Amino acid sequence: xxxxxxxxxxxxxxxxxxxxxxxxxxxxxxxxxxxxxxxxxxxxxxxxxxxxxxxxxxxxxxxxxxxxxxxxxxxxxxxxxxxxxxxxxxxxxxxxxxxxxxxxxxxxxxxxxxxxxxxxxxxxxxxxxxxxxxxxxxxxxxxxxxxxxxxxxxxxxxxxxxxxxxxxxxxxxxxxxxxxxxxxxxxxxxxxxxxxxxxxxxxxxxxxxxxxxxxxxxxxxxxxxxxxxxxxxxxxxxxxxxxxxxxxxxxxxxxxxxxxxxxxxxxxxxxxxxxxxxxxxxxxxxxxxxxxxxxxxxxxxxxxxxxxxxxxxxxxxxxxxxxxxxxxxxxxxxxxxxxxxxxxxxxxxxxxxxxxxxxxxxxxxxxxxxxxxxxxxxxxxxxxxxxxxxxxxxxxxxxxxxxxxxxxxxxxxxxxxxxxxxxxxxxxxxxxxxxxxxxxxxxxxxxxxxxxxxxxxxxxxxxxxxxxxxxxxxxxxxxxxxxxxxxxxxxxxxxxxxxxxxxxxxxxxxxxxxxxxxxx
Numbered sequence: 342x343x344x345x346x347x348x349x350x351x352x353x354x355x356x357x358x359x360x361x362x363x364x365x366x367x368x369x370x371x372x373x374x375x376x377x378x379x380x381x382x383x384x385x386x387x388x389x390x391x392x393x394x395x396x397x398x399x400x401x402x403x404x405x406x407x408x409x410x411x412x413x414x415x416x417x418x419x420x421x422x423x424x425x426x427x428x429x430x431x432x433x434x435x436x437x438x439x440x441x442x443x444x445x446x447x448x449x450x451x452x453x454x455x456x457x458x459x460x461x462x463x464x465x466x467x468x469x470x471x472x473x474x475x476x477x478x479x480x481x482x483x484x485x486x487x488x489x490x491x492x493x494x495x496x497x498x499x500x501x502x503x504x505x506x507x508x509x510x511x512x513x514x515x516x517x518x519x520x521x522x523x524x525x526x527x528x529x530x531x532x533x534x535x536x537x538x539x540x541x542x543x544x545x546x547x548x549x550x551x552x553x554x555x556x557x558x559x560x561x562x563x564x565x566x567x568x569x570x571x572x573x574x575x576x577x578x579x580x581x582x583x584x585x586x587x588x589x590x591x592x593x594x595x596x597x598x599x600x601x602x603x604x605x606x607x608x609x610x611x612x613x614x615x616x617x618x619x620x621x622x623x624x625x626x627x628x629x630x631x632x633x634x635x636x637x638x639x640x641x642x643x644x645x646x647x648x649x650x651x652x653x654x655x656x657x658x659x660x661x662x663x664x665x666x667x668x669x670x671x672x673x674x675x676x677x678x679x680x681x682x683x684x685x686x687x688x689x690x691x692x693x694x695x696x697x698x699x700x701x702x703x704x705x706x707x708x709x710x711x712x713x714x715x716x717x718x719x720x721x722x723x724x725x726x727x728x729x730x731x732x733x734x735x736x737x738x739x740x741x742x743x744x745x746x747x748x749x750x751x752x753x754x755x756x757x758x759x760x761x762x763x764x765x766x767x768x769x770x771x772x773x774x775x776x777x778x779x780x781x782x783x784x785x786x787x788x789x790x791x792x793x794x795x796x797x798x799x800x801x802x803x804x805x806x807x808x809x810x811x812x813x814x815x816x817x818x819x820x821x822x823x824x825x826x827x828x829x830x831x832x833x834x835x836x837x838x839x840x841x842x843x844x845x846x847x848x849x850x851x852x853x854x855x856x857x858x859x860x861x
Contacts, residue, residue, distance in 0.1 A: 350440075351385060354453040357440040358382075365564045366430050369592040369728070370715050372739065373423045375401045376416075381442065381451045392449050418741045420449055433562045549616060550609070553695045555580035555599035564592040565717045565728055569695065578605025578684070581692075586625045590731055590763065591664040592715075597623035602692035607682040609698065611674040617701035617767075618643070618669040618680075621694045624654040624661045639691030641667075642683040644675055651687050657835050659763070666765040667836060670706045672698070706767045709856040713737065713756040720749050726853060735760030735842075735849075744778045744852070746822045755780055757848045761841040764856055766832050772859040773801060773827040773838060776852040779812045784819035791819055797849035800841045801827050809845060822852065829859065 358381045361367055367374045379401035383391045394416045398404040402415060410416065424444050431441050443452040551569040553561045557580065561569040572580060578601045588597045620641070627636050634655060641649035648669060658665035674680045680698065684691035699707060712718055712726040715737055719725055726749075729737060735758030743751030755778070783791030791813035799807040806827050816823045832838055838856060842849035 350453070350455070353440050354385065357438060357442060357453065360438065361430065361435070361442060364430060364434055365562075365593060365595060366426060366434065368594070369564050370426060372402060372419050373426055376419055376423055377442070377444075377451070380444070380449050384451050389450055394449065397449060414741050416449075420444065429566070433566070549611070549698045549700050551695070551697045553596060553599060554601040554693050555582060561595075563596060569596075572601060574607045574609050575601060576606050576608070578603035583625055587662060588623050588625070589663045590733055592728065592730065596621065597625065597664055597694045600692050600694040602690045604685050604691065606684065609680045609682070610678055611680050611698065613674065615701045615703045616672040616680070617699045617707055618672045619697040619699070620667045621696065622654045622658070622665045622667070622692070623663065623694055624658065627655070627661055629661050635688065637689040637692070638687040640685045640687060641691075643669065643672065644681050645683070668706060668765050668767040670701055670767040671703060672701065705858040705860060706769060708858070709764055709766070709854070711762070711764075711854040713851050713853060714754040722748070729756065731762045731764050732756065733761055733763070734758055738780070740780060744780060744820050744822065749853070752778065752822070752852045755850050755852050757850045759842070759844050759849065761839060762854065763837045763839050764854070765837050766856065767836070768832070769858055769860045771830045771832075771838060772857045773830050773840070774855040774857070775799065775825045775827070775840070776822055777810070777812045777825070777850065778822045778852055779816060779819040780850060782813055782819060793846070795847040795850070796845040798843045798845060799825065800843070801830060802833050802839050812850070
């Protein structure tokens with residue numbers, strides 16, 4: 342590797358900066374995006390002398406002129422996160438970019454590194470897929486390719502996980518299975534299988550998979566670092582791609598910008614067992630001004646049995662351009678080793694954006710654990726808490742020093758504002774646990790200045806469960822975690838648990854949500 346110099350490379354370097362800023366990883370980390378944009382632009386303007394901690398705090402992060410680096414470590418903390426984000430980005434989505442950005446370990450100056458092909462191979466040994474024709478095409482096909490490995494979480498303290506640790510062995514296993522599938526395809530002389538009776542289940546199929554419908558690439562890495570396969574196992578329908586569409590209630594914009602539509606089906610090879618199925622939808626073809634109610638309705642079946650009748654995405658999600666998700670537990674493949682999903686249009690064409698098939702627990706939905714953070718993390722018990730999702734309103738605020746908690750390890754961020762969550766669940770009865778702490782009053786203000794300064798209402802499916810909640814008063818001070826438990830909660834008519842946080846004095850705040858199946 343060598344540092345590129347001279348104006349001839351400036352266009353490529355600016356293009357790489359734009360690619361980093363547009364990536365899923367950085368689009369959901371606004372402070373890190375502001376820092377890398379600031380330091381790179383100063384560098385490209387030959388103003389490296391302006392790249393200082395004080396300037397970054399004022400001009401990139403919006404701190405006031407009274408900012409004191411010896412007291413406020415925000416720039417140092419965020420710069421450390423930025424280096425980790427860049428490392429993760431160039432191990433995954435940006436692994437084969439010819440230009441890569443580094444931030445010096447002893448300061449904040451960026452370095453644009455031009456990578457030769459040989460260096461790329463040695464720097465990025467993990468393959469994310471193969472371009473072997475097993476992606477979506479314009480004709481009808483069913484691809485006999487092994488699913489990629491599922492999400493893997495490593496036990497440890499509450500902190501962002503290393504994508505290399507999480508993905509290396511699952512990807513290696515997926516690569517081996519892909520090689521076996523390729524050999525089998527060669528044995529069949531690359532024949533395209535069109536009749537269901539000719540499908541052959543894969544004996545080495547992994548215990549579940551994620552598929553992003555309509556994606557013509559071999560794989561996709563979502564905002565949490567989880568791997569999705571490109572579109573496969575389908576018959577009928579057509580892929581679509583609508584880049585640039587903005588979707589609410591998700592950080593994963595691109596997941597809902599592609600999909601398959603028409604009358605189509607999937608035949609998915611699975612090992613015997615119990616699974617949990619998540620179907621992802623977003624109505625992105627009808628304008629809010631025109632209205633989408635009843636404009637698209639379709640039926641969905643699982644192994645020939647109807648599960649959604651005249652399904653209307655807009656009605657279920659609460660509008661257009663909103664991520665929607667339907668969850669089904671106790672799913673198993675048929676006797677032939679395939680799980681079959683059918684999508685049939687009633688009014689206009691059926692569509693789906695993707696599906697997840699997770700190893701399940703008979704009779705119960707898997708727990709939903711949401712961390713009000715831009716990062717997924719693992720608690721001290723080895724439980725995965727996913728990065729913030731299903732939200733509307735409010736914003737993520739970060740703290741340089743974590744709010745301590747014995748079970749979680751600590752909370753470095755929280756959601757604040759006037760906001761709500763619509764959490765999709767399967768049919769059943771659930772227990773909801775909400776975690777709170779006062780992050781500002783009595784800590785950033787005078788001691789004892791917290792009682793009565795922040796109050797807000799908390800409701801579940803329209804019913805108030807905590808009126809005028811004063812976290813500071815209940816906890817006895819700031820930075821002390823309390824929890825509120827809501828028992829025997831049933832999903833609403835749309836299959837969701839809706840949690841609302843409405844300010845009375847100052848803004849509402851929330852650290853995390855846990856939803857656990859409470860059925861017997």
